[in-house]
Amino acid sequence: MTMDAREDVLAEAARWRESGKGVALATVVTTWGSSPRPVGSQLAVDEAGQMIGSVSGGCIEGAVVKEAQEVIADGKPRLLDFGVSNEQAWEVGLACGGKVQVYVERVE
Amino acid sequence: MKREVLAATLSARRHGLASALVRDLKIGTQAFVSDNETTGDLTIDFNIRQLVLHAISEDRPGRLPDPYGDIFVQVFNPPARLIVIGAVHITQALAPMAALAGYGVTVIDPRRAFATDQRFPGITLLNEWPDDGLEALKPDRRTAVVTLTHDPKLDDAALSVALKSQCFYVGSLGSRKTHQARLNRLKRMGFSDAELARIHGPVGLAIGALTPAEIAVSILGQITQVRRARPEPASAAA
Structure with missing residues (x-):
């Protein structure tokens, strides 16, 4: 991985935190099959739901943001699994048929 | 965290x-x-x-x-690097595209009329002879080198440095005929067939690119392929 949006995600998360906002960081830690974003991709979320970066092509960001806000509230990191079955594809899941695992932690 | x-x-x-x-x-x-x-x-x-x-x-x-x-x-890691020899028209498209794709881009061209900030806003330019310039940049396993000057005395100088380095990609602009002539010259300089096989020439993926920007796409596509592509698993077809 190289200079991409990821550096900005980390730096932006740090800036948000410094300005006093509650911030969580979501990171793709494992992928199976075709997944839209590689391992190491990141999404930063603040308490108001503002986000920067991505952990998928947009399919699971909504769910991650929701979980991230809980992580901001209670400080407990979470390991989230996202897969897909056909019925699920319209809800939270990856239409591409891949699976990803996302780690969400609070920025202290 | x-x-x-x-x-x-x-x-x-x-x-x-x-x-x-x-x-x-x-x-x-x-x-x-x-x-x-x-x-x-x-x-x-x-x-x-x-x-x-x-x-x-x-x-x-x-x-x-x-x-x-x-x-x-x-x-x-710091960004992977793309070093382009020749501040030519294709480079004007390739340099910003590669920067968007995350590469740290440097353009080497001793001809000051070509390598100007006006033609390459925001891109690092080196007004040096290609072999000196490339040597100073120490191409490593995370570096791609592309020669686009079409001028043997500039391109060959760079290739002779690139081929001795660990860079993951070497590409050189020119038709099949030009490329064969280039291989013959480099062979006379002492490079083996195996070493010369590292050079992607004619440069870029065969997508029928015509314009400078399209050729840049084909080159960046090929660099991406060399860097990222893994063989498809045999059972992938569903």
Whole structure:
């Protein structure tokens, strides 16, 4: 991985935190099959739901943001699994048929 | 994530140092690891440290192998580099495209009329002879080198340095006939067939590119393919 949006995600998360906002960081830690974003991709979320970066092509960001806000509230990191079955594809899941695992932690 | 771990990571990035963020996904501890520094509440013993340094040098983030499977390593390397010889029209398209794709781009051309900031806003330019310029940049395993001047005395000079380096991609502009003539010249300079086989020439993927921007797309596509493509698993077709 190289200079991409990821550096900005980390730096932006740090800036948000410094300005006093509650911030969580979501990171793709494992992928199976075709997944839209590689391992190491990141999404930063603040308490108001503002986000920067991505952990998928947009399919699971909504769910991650929701979980991230809980992580901001209670400080407990979470390991989230996202897969897909056909019925699920319209809800939270990856239409591409891949699976990803996302780690969400609070920025202290 | 602890503040000091995040701060150490951001500082390493700003200084262009290779580093990694290491997390225990089960218990939530973490550490920043670089060649000469370790910070954080996750204990990095000798074995883990070796595995982390290996992940950094291979540019491969992910979970460590068992028995350390709960440990996730996020690798932060400085950008991969693209060095282009020739501040020509194709380069005017290729340089910004490659920068968008995340490469640190440097253009070498001793001809000052070509290598101007006006033609290459925001791109690092070196007004040097290609072999000197390329040698000074020390191409490594995370560097791609492309020669586009179409002028043998400039392109060959660069190729003779690129072929002695570990760079992951070497491409050279020119028709099949031009390329064959180039291979013959380099052979007379002492390069073996195996060494010369590293040169992608005619440069770029065969997508029928015509315009400078399209040729740039085909070159960046080929560099991406060489860097990223893995053989398809045989059972992939459903």
